[in-house]
Amino acid sequence: MSCRILGAVLPLALLSTTSVLAAESYAGKTDEEIIVTATRTPTPLPQVGSAVSVITPLEIERQKPQFLVDLLPQLPGVTFTQFGxxxxASDIRIRGADAFGTLVLIDGVEVSDPSLIQTSFQFSHLLTGDLERVEVLRGSQSTLYGADAIGGVINITTRAGGGPLRHSARLEGGSFGTVMGSYGLSGGEGPVGYAFQVQGYRSDGFSAADENDGNTEKDGYENLSFTGKLSAAVSDNLLVSANLRYADTRVQFDGGFPLADADNEDDQNQLSARSAAELELMDGRWSNxxxxxxxxxxxxxxxxGMPSSDFTGERLKFEYRGAIEVDDDQTLLFGAETENEESKSLEQxxxxxxxTSGYYIQYQLGLFDRLYLTAGARIDDHENFGTHDTYRIAASFLLPETDTRFRASYGTGFRAPSLFELFGECCGLPxxxxxQDVEPETSRSFDVGIEQDLLNEALRLELTYFRLETDNKIVFDFSNFGIGPAYVNFPGESVSKGVEVVASWVVGEDLELWGSYTYLDAKDPDGFRLPLRPKNSFTLVADLDVLDDRGHINVNLRRVADVEQFGVPLDNYTLVGAVVSYDLTDEIELYGRxxxxxxxxxQTRPGYGTADLSGFLGLRAKF
Known part of the structure; x- marks a missing residue:
């Protein structure tokens, strides 16, 4: 690395899938919440027919996670595994889809790596110091986002600039020789806004191959990350902006067949950048x-100590998106984009x-201040397999007399073959x-849900049924290894179906509870369970203010049960975490986690270890 880092639920009866942790409270959800990811236009929550969860700044502030993967598994429909x-390496799955069936955006940039065997994003390197908001959209979303959105979309936003100059800093240390720190500043002067953040993390770690199996070598990790944002209002109707993200990481890991406590290391650099211009016409009714x-x-x-691999993945993308507000009840969205992906390796x-080029259109209609409809269609043109079309419809229906909302959505999706699945070479094979004849995977996604407010909107219950069907899955055929193309389409339909239940309860001024439960039944075309998809997962979070709101206690519990890999069950487990914090001054906070x-x-993966009881102490400042 260029620098070696900073010197060193309520019971189920109360649980009931749109879960939003509103900024005004930890667990409460307000109808004024604006959702962007579901329609790519700012849309009030009651008008959204999709299943979407939001992680807000307050949740990040109270739980103080080191990585985003510490929070994502708490959401309904989201599961997590890691290799130590x-x-x-870690996998985030939505509703039983493969990890590479989730499209990830950071500040408008698709951040997956085209040089991986399957194009995907490594969440393991995403620290939380600069995160502002995360929207998780569940279900196939290729109509607006193109390939790789079979399971859903995770849209991550970092802090923006504007307003008076503000500083933030954090320093933390604890178990496994871990040291973490960050510093950020943001502000604005006239029409110009800026925000910058640098973060560092270092840990001695523990053996990736489970220590309980006799493995003792520690596998450490280092991360130095930077984000920057600039924006300028050139005129009353023209805004230009640019953002940059860079992460320089080094991780030690174990692997192999059988799993060995080996001396392996991976040095990785992630760079993403975006420049954009936003122009409003027709008195702001047409945004471009x-x-x-x-x-x-x-x-x-x-x-x-010997070189073993060298990969480079690049993506260059151009896009245009327009939205016309026809009237108060109608919005027309349309767009076009083209991207080029490239992969280089020692073998190539x-x-x-x-x-790939894509073109899409979407129409939103509101009727009688109760019924909100969304419909969209898209066509993508891939230079290898040709064109592929997708579509999506969604509806939200309000019953304000009983504080009830019904919603439903149906969409299709696809996953384009990765560059490795199309052209990959390995190991000196002839x-x-x-x-190059492999076809894209396709999907159909359906969900229907109900939300109910009770106790003067202090309690919200949500229940969703979902079904995800995936055809033509791309698999590795070991019988062809070394004698012909190994990637083929597996005939038949994989099905993931289940129920997501969410409850949020503002018990009083000082106590809030939030919980989620997911039942998932995920099977391949032959009727066997898909690996590492838990049938039952449950989360409960309690957030309490004490000492005249200067102290805060956050306790979270996560239960994962009924997981197997290729017919071999993994042990069920229950994890409990706690964060206690106290405001020493209005600017400085002391906390322990x-x-x-x-x-x-x-274990979340067979053979790979996880952290035992561990503790961390930190300071956080804002001024």
């Missing part, structure tokens, strides 16, 4: 956005690439592993 300690984004990820691997130093309070032994 912080920094090792033009943007160019670029991502570059490099991964250099070593084994026993000249690189392989593919271009024939490529990739298959405990993870795995019950000191449970568990």
């Amino acid at each position: 300690p912080p920094g090792t 956005l033009a943007a160019v984004t670029y991502t570059r990820t490099t991964r250099e691997g070593t084994s026993a 130093p000249g690189g392989v690439e593919a271009r 024939v490529p592993l990739g298959n 405990v993870q795995n309070l019950l000191d449970k032994e568990f």
